[in-house]
Amino acid sequence: MLSSNTDYLLSIEDLTVSFDGFKAVDNVTMYVDTDELRVVIGPNGAGKTTLLDLICGKTAASSGSIKFNQKELRGLAEHKIVALGVGRKFQTPSIYENLTVYENLEVSYPAAHKVLPALFFKTTAEVDNEIRRIAVEIYLDEYLDMEASLLSHGQKQWLEIGMLLIQDPELLMLDEPVAGMSVKEREQTGDLLKRICKGRSVIVIEHDMDFVEKIASKVTVLHQGSVLAEGNMAEIQKNEKVIEVYLGH
Ligand code: ADP
């Protein structure tokens, strides 16, 4: 048996989920460090999205463990996992289309809902600073007053990343963030991801191999719910098993 590896921010061990006997995630062990940008790749149906669902508590695991900051996440409700510092972006952006960029970031600021009226004006400046700082990070500082519905698809993806960043999660998980983005937007997103993993862990699910090559430090390849290979991009690209099931397609 493996002993728990507590040096990592996220330690996933022997994680399995079975849907009526079908193991969508099958005995996955994976460790992610602070300051790390981990890319998870794999063919359609490999279990990538399900893995994120398990970590954020959307789906309950059948067995195994998910330790975050040495705390077991398995069995916790989704909002508790969010409160512990886990943020997750789904494939389709969920932003408030009829609010401005500024307002979208404002409603996502965690303390904004809890501020006492008497303290409100004092903290407004802090919130405002934070909104503007995040807006620069996500390339939307010139769009703060624009209604979100008018943004490009890529800008909407960035806005949603910003809405997560403003909550300052220690673990940020993004499911195919560059899908549908222009070449330029992909490049900018690569730079963004490399920046935002400082001081936290970021897990990115990705399909586009050129993009993975640009951003990846370490890659985990999933296939039929299991880890097929793990390593840097050069190692992954020459791995026979990976070539066979994934890159060769
Ligand atoms: P990926 O994101 O790698 O494309 P998914 O994690 O979405 O793959 O799906 C992995 C497999 O698990 C697929 O075969 C999918 O049909 C199945 N699956 C995912 N969620 C459920 C569920 N709630 N019930 C039954 N099967 C599911």
Ligand code: MG
């Ligand atoms: Mg998926």
